[in-house]
Amino acid sequence: MAESGFRASGIRGELPVSALAEEMLTAGDGQIRALVTVAGNPVLSTPNGRQLEQALEGLEFMVSVDLYINETTRYADLILPSTSALENDHYDTTFNMFAVRNVTRFNRAILPKPAGALHDWEIFVGLAKAFAAQTGVALKPTMAPAQMIDAGLRAGTYGDASAHKLSVAMLAEHPHGLDLGPLSANLAARLKTADGKVQAAPAVILADLVRFAAQPAPVVDELLLIGRRHVRSNNSWMHNYHRLVKGKPRHQLHMHPDDLASRQLGDGQRVRVSSRIGMIEVEVVASLEMMPGVVSLPHGWGHGRPGVRMTIASSQPGASANDLTDERQLDELSGNAALNGVPVQVSAA
Template sequence: MNQERQTHYRACHLCEAICGVVIETEGPDVVSIKGDSDDPLSRGHICPKAVALQDIHSDPDRLRKPVKRVRGADGGYEHQPIEWDEALDLAAMGLVETIKNHGVDAVGIYMGNPTVHNYGMMTHQSALFKHIRTRNRYSATSVDQLPHHLISLWLFGHKLMFPIPDIDRTDYFLMIGANPVASNGSIWTVPDVRKRIKSLTERGGKLVVIDPRRTETAELATAHHAVKPGTDAALLLAMIHLLFRDNLVQLGHLTDFVDGLSDIQQAVVHYTPEWAASHTGMAEEDIVQLTHDFAAADKAICYGRMGVSTQRFGTLCQWAIQVVNVLTGNLDREGGSLFTLPAVDQVVGASPGGFGRHTSRVRQLPEFDRELPVACLAEEIRTPGEGQIRALFTGAGNPVLSTPAGDDLDGALEGLDFMVSLDPWINETTRHADVILPPTSPLEHDHYDLAFHVNAMRNTARFSEAVFDKPEGALHDWEIFQGLGERVADALDLEARKAVPPHVIIDRGLKAGPYGDNSEHKLSIEALRATPSGVDLGPLKPQLPERLKTPEQRINLALSAIFDDLGRLEQQLNEASQGYRLIGRRHVRDCNSWMHNFTRLVKGPQRCTLQVSPDDAAREGWLTGSRVSVSSRAGSIEVELEITDTMMSGVVSLPHGYGHGRPGTLSGVANAHAGVSCNAITEATYLDELTGNAALNGVGVVIASL
């Protein structure tokens, strides 16, 4: 029987680029996924991940029904399918009993990276968590972008006020510890970045990349400078020093609302380019030339991402990056860094965030936005006493593979009294869960990108209809949160949140937003449905000081917490380092730990290798394909070597998110391409001490031949 072919328009939700796709289906099958040339942001571009949307939907390992953990005949654990009412009752009962017996802080919550790729997870988690006001909340934020949030809060007054690089109009782009050709941008929604870089250089602009590895992005750059991992703050401080020393400070339009310049000038007086060169390995004359070229450019951008965020001085780096942009007048300027004005404006509608209002129980690490650093999750489970985590809720996350000292956390999870996971897979973390609640597939629900329009290099809006109907007996993630919230509220004699579908919440946000009822655009869900490829709302524009959420709408660059951190920088830079320094690595077919179970994304050469430089290989007698042990204070792994001239001597690189193949998981393809977990050798105590953000780059390791 012939089935009618249908065409669907959607945004790919698998990374921050939110590329538009055109999906063709026949009955229950996806037959084609192509880029949507009418999408005003992605312009027809897609990467291999978008084509894998069909694999995620049809994955035989994806759970279609809830499961509960039981003892098997062999004495081990297995997961058995159950019905939804039983699953929701069991999950709610486990949480409620923990609260009644031990208090709300005995419940821990961890939300993973895919949460922000799915608007139902964002709009409805409060339906449950409003009844569990625990201090033990965690998320992927503190192994990722926490320094960005804190600097945005301190400088601009809101955790979501990220300065976005205006690549299409700039003349000079200084990129530090970022590889958007592999990531499609990060805290920067920039689809088709390869073509945008080519346009930049063809019009005479420059891209300068600072990274210990000659990345895929560095291959396209005008210049690449390798620096030692974890020393980027020294480079940035020397640049600030030079801007003052050589009379290159020109605030321009920012002059009337920026404070703290004299304090900063005094703070950086000793951070000379000679000092920075001694720590970074970058030549003194190159640091001077870089700074002068940046200051002389008509329009310039300084931007840094994972390499400078997930290290010991992540917050210091993000502060210094914004100081460089401000001192040269390139913040809030076309061709520099600008703020978005998204259609659903969370800068107006969401809490600005807060910092240090409470600390973790064991190590006294500070909270940000009511979340603690996930680096302390294992110890908060293991350590007895009031507030010990006894039950854990995880949503769309796999912290065993994605957070520091993952093997320690893996063991700690077995000590919990109860665990529930909202997740479609039995992975290295959820295998410990007593109940797993799987939501519908991404193609079975509608979607609006709340998070990534905030980070986009152009203001656009797009609503994605579901490609397939919700299967009978399935629940969307927001319905799972709603069902759990109602049960927990009933058991604790609290008022449950009224059930409102996420598209209704977004519709309200659109109508109240800057392009809504009081604008010429009149945006609404219905208006977006009528334009399925999305609506172009124009390039980013200057918005300061009106957009600022700080007191008196001013930017105070002189932050006492940052100045206090300078002593730690000097001390730790002067510490003798032994062995090698480990950094991460991203591939365009990867996104953390959740895309290794799809054949089209893992095919090709082995990617989970330890990359080393030819000089180091020659000195150590290593050969490509040899196996070595890599050890740190956290543990040891064995991995295959790959010798490549892209690596700086003394630095080694291992990709993130591997380490599959553990008993009890249900991931056939991933387990066949298991690799090793870099987080088995990253340390829970190796942090950006200002925030508690994990330092995943710059970890000291010792390598031995096997």
């Protein structure tokens, strides 16, 4: 392993992506020589994207489960496209966390699966079987997602023993979903802290705030770069859909008018933004929403790289904020990259 804190920062099998390129580029035992990506674009979404490009180019093998040849998958030896969203069943396990009522709904696919196409889970099972055949590893039986959901519904509070008797078949009879009533409190019973209370101010975090507050002020002419996301361009793949990118551009650098004036820059001008790891050119927009001393560049742009086959995205390339973010600038507690508060300089292009 490279000297990155990679091992020390691993949590639940996850490792900080700030060390990914380093682990690919550093020769020796433990060097990463192959990679699987799943509907991801780390070249645009992780720190120091240019360094990661160099690392991906040197891999022995890379496979991507993806629908696009984007800034990352262009390095893949093999791209395995899965079915699209409308060709998949759907049961929400994420956004129900924000529900204000206890609801449940199972949506069958709107469009049939094309001949020869595979769902993403079928691709994963196929890869696992191929790996097992080569290594002799025994695989556990696999259930289709609909079967897993059905088993969970039947085993849950509203399963076979309840008045509702939830199952996938039962929900199929109610395509608009079911309202199971008001939410009921259950957090207290699930807390595992020693005193049974939410630790809102852990000592380790309070101590780190002291360290953070003691950091030196930015040097003269230095600005702090933060990211932003627009609801219609939240991630890079959304930039390849005309209805989401039409209208006024949303990939400019936002900057306070006072910071523009002090650098003799004008609204709409092409500027050069540089950090320790690189430099980009982008159009700047004056914005009173920005605090003086802070500039903002949105996430997920930077589609002008060669080899990208995303027609609409390439027509509005923008610039990648992660060509400026620094893989050495880390959150002290977690080891994750600090993608905001990146020191940069802005000047005329």
